[in-house]
Amino acid sequence: MSQVPSAVLSCHNLGKSFGRDRRRDTVLADINLSLQQGDFVTILGQSGGGKSTLLKLMGGFLAPSSGSVSFHGQPLKGITPKIGMVFQEHSLYPWMTVEQNIGFGFKVRGELPQSYRNRVQNMIEQVELDDARKRYPHQLSGGMKQRVAIARSLVVKPDVLLLDEPFSALDVQLRRQLQAFLLAIWRETSTPMLLVTHNVEEAILLGQRLIVVGDRPGQIIAEVSTAAAEFRGRYHPKFLKLQRHLESVLEYNSATADLEYHPEETASAWQN
């Protein structure tokens, strides 16, 4: 997992601590990962384990305590519109309609409406919010709000999209609909995506590559390729086996956790 020159976004020995001296709390340590063009990487970890901090570091929202973040091979110096971000809690502007929220990125940069009107229109159609274009956020469901937030980030064509547990506040049914929606958007746009979640099923289902971040200090304890077609069906035996394995990895904070937990069962499963 060393720094790859052609990576769109990468980090090298990244670490983050809060506080000073005795009260120093190391949240992340020695994180190395890279995101290539067309990648969909999911980061799995327990709540409070530093996943969101990792995402904020990768997006330039926080400065690292050690190590570095590179964007297109250059050191990342702060927030850039080229790295889009979708937050856990929607951050839509309540006084703007769906259409205005989606076009906000252009407006706040001072671009003229005629220069971006068509792009906003196309994005509204792409996220299937045509009927809701004149509605305000309080008139939308939780799923619609997140679709608007994703559309707003994508319409300005970022080079990378970071997603911080975007579906965690939604019920199971809606979450599944939006997972399918996000996959479809990713296939259509090929925008590299980095999504953090504490939901094992979501991490396997969405990512082409899955990285498990352990607890305090957060370090990468496992990396799994989930690009195979079997991992797109949540009832496939391979999917379920990996899900169980990752659940025990998270529980015991160790990559070999399930061998300790279900030795006779998992040893044979992973030999196949």
Next chain:
Amino acid sequence: MSAVGFAMFNPKFDQSWKRSVLSVTCGLISCIVLILLWEWMGSSPENPVTQVLPPPSRFLPVLFESDFKIGLGSQSASIYQSIFVTLLRVLTGMTLAFVGSVLCGMLISLSKWSELFILPILGLIAPIAPIAWVPLALVVFGISNLTAVFIVFMGVFFTLTIATVAEIKRIPDNLLITAKNLGGQEFNVWRMVILPSVLPGVFTLLRLNFIAAWMAVLAAEMTGLRDGLGAVVMTGRNLFNSNLILLGICVIGITGFAVDRLLLLIQKKFFWWQV
């Protein structure tokens, strides 16, 4: 589709429509009960209160006969003029205070140092009751509209400026980070995110401060200025005319209530969101 027809097919509208009708009906009933009580109290000639508080049956015909004119000869003015003058003073002062406080609050929030130096001064001046500025304003501006506008402004401006600074601090980080993440220019972030985020909260406080501003202007009109609704009540006192005093009191109450409803309407129409 008629309003009733629309209400039938729209449950939400139906509910809010019912709530409005209920609130207006209850308000009207309580006003009628108050008037009837007043009439009943004043109907007994032996009651000493009748001398200072004539019942509606005696008070209203006198008003209609007088053509709602107050004062004598060329000095007389209609009650409508008095309402207009008082309203103009209050609304001018409040508008200036609202715009000024939002701009000042935003400027103060630009720098931590200005917050540290300026906020304590504002905190010191804000608790001064608007009425306390009346003598000073009369000395500085004399008997003029400027005096009343100044009193309203001083009564509202400092509280609203402190509120603007507090509202700016209360804006969720996500809203600001998103704007910057989308490439927002600093000025545009202030104009398109920070300003709309603080306006509803500051306007709500303006509405709450209206009563204080209203009372301050009336006090100024009673003590120094020669026209306006406050002056109507004082003219009634000087002429020992209890009908005129009552007219002034009723108009002050009704106008104040109407302006409060108007501000509520503006709030619902233009500043309805919450961040």
